Amino acid sequence: MKLYVIVPLCALFTLTQQAPSSDKCTCELTNSAKAFPHDKLSTVEDNASKCNSNITPQKTLELESLLLGLERRLPQLQEDVSMLEREDDGELYAVLSLYVIENELLEIKQLIDRLNSSTLGHQRLTSEATKQLEDLSAEMQELETYDTMKVVKGQQDNHRLQSDLDQCRKKLHPTIQSTQPPQGNCPHGQLQNITGPRVYTAGEYPGSYKYGAWGRDPKPEAGKENWYWLVMMTSGNKYSNYVRLYSSLSALIVGVSIPGNVQIDSSNPTTNTIQGPNVVLYGEALYYNCYNQDAVCRFNLTSKTVNTLQLPKGTRFNSKGNFCHLDECYPFTDLDLATDESGVWVIYTTTQDFGNLVLSKVEEGEPLTLSQTWHTSVYKQGVTNTFMACGVLYATRYINKDVEEIFYSFDTTTGVERFNIGILINKMSPNIYALNYSPVDQMLHAYCDSYMVSYKVLFS
Known part of the structure; x- marks a missing residue:
């Protein structure tokens, strides 16, 4: 009797489990559109990136x-x-x-x-790039067919309309010429712009010496009017003991120094050797920050003698008052030497000036002296470099790895400071470690991560 009851219950349980559930629904979705080729888009992006890195x-x-x-x-x-x-x-x-x-x-x-x-x-490179651009163009046109909502086309139309609107505004509101008075007593007029680069070369030692400076002597000896000089920080990116000379720009570019090195001392570093990259050559003499001193050294290339000029008490040195930007400071840039139409200048900072830039004129006589000093209100560690042109001090700041801005000027004739210069310099390397103006040809010579770059200075 018990066996008779158990068998039907087991059979009933099995049938219940096999029956389909009444609350489940299955449907099939068919997408008529083609699947977007993400792999192809990734390939196009990689090819475009390679093209940018090659050119x-x-x-x-x-x-x-x-x-x-x-x-x-x-x-x-x-x-x-x-x-x-x-x-x-x-x-x-x-x-x-x-x-x-x-x-x-x-x-x-x-x-x-x-x-x-x-x-x-x-x-x-041109032939390869042309083929790559043709392929990229064809692939992008194919990818645009997947833009069924016309989003990309709408963005392109909006961009064209914005360009037309900007052109229309420029015609209605022409640029107003600056009414600022000319700065300084300058035969060229007011500094208007920096163009270029005109020269870009690694010289003899590509990538070897990160810090240094180069340029031309504004007051050369007869027969050396076309010569160029180069100083590289050869010891720990901080010190050097010689200046290297080139008989022409082409000699500098191809890396042929027939005059060779003019050595200050056989040891490096030692007393009166070079500390920091901010050096200049003027009147056959090299001006620079003396090793381990708050002083300017003048090394005569002919007599091989060194004279020193003690700077005011409280002058910051030994990497205590460097040029800086948000990401880094440039070591041993406490003193910046500069040349212009009137001679040699030194830019520095002191504890009394709370880190603001101080500018002094260096007189050439024996002994070396400072003739006049100006105190500015621009903080030195907010500046990446300075240079002089026609008695006007200009300061630059870091914008990004591609752009530096001349943002500040101080006119030694009028005492007027300006913080709105707004002249941009297109960089070939992220950092400019030295900047020298050459009054001989109105060029600005920059030393950037072991590369030598020059720009044309345009005056009104």
Whole structure:
């Protein structure tokens, strides 16, 4: 009797479990649109990134620098050959002149060799880039077909409309010319803009010395009007014991220093050797921060003698008053030496000035003296560099890795300070460690992470 009851209950339980549930519903969704090719988009982005990394302003500027060097070297060669033809005495003068011309021809040959190599590389790069751009364009057009909501097309239309609106506003509201009076007693007028870079080169030691400075002597000896100088921090990015000379811009670019090094001392660092990158050459003498002193050193390249100028009490040195921006400070930039049309200047800070920039004029006589001092209201550690032009102090600040801004000026003639200069410098490297103005050709020479870069200064 018990067995009869159990069997039907088991059968009933099995049937209940196998029956479909009444509260479940299944439906099938079919998408008629094509699936978006995320893999293809990722490939396009990677190709575009590679294209951007292959084509950089540096590659173009390298070629322009070589051409500029050649452009300046050929007239010099022509002039030297003409002089030899006029004054050839058939003896010692002719031998020396031929030796000079031989060296010039060697430099020109090296320039041409580098030009040929760069040109072939650029042609190959152009051909590859053209093909890559054509492929990218075709792929982007294909990807745009997936924009069924016309979002991308709407953004493009809005961009065109915004451009047209901006053009219309410019026509209705023309730019008002500045009414600021000319600054300083400057034969060129007021500084208006910085253009370039005009020169971009790694020189002899690409990537070897991060800190340094370079430029031209505004008061050279006869026969050295076209020479350039270079100082690199060769010991721990802080110190140096020599200045390196080049007979021309092309010699600097190709890395041929026939004059070679002029050594201050055989040891580095030691008493009176160079501390920090902010140095200048003026009247065949190198001005710089003396090693471990709050003083300016002047090294005479001819006599190989050093004179020192003690700065006011409280002057910050040994990396206590550096140029800085938010991410870093530039070590041992306490003293910044500068040249302009009137001579040599030193920019520094003191404890009495609470870290604000102080500007003093350096007199050339014996002994070295400071003729006049000005006190500013701009904080030195908010500045990345300074330079002088026509008696006006200019200060720069870091905007980003691509842009530096000349934001401040102090006119030593009128005493007027301005914080709204707003002139932008397009950088080739993130940091400018030294900035020197050359009154010879109104160029601004920058030393940037071991590269030498120059800009044209435009005056009104």
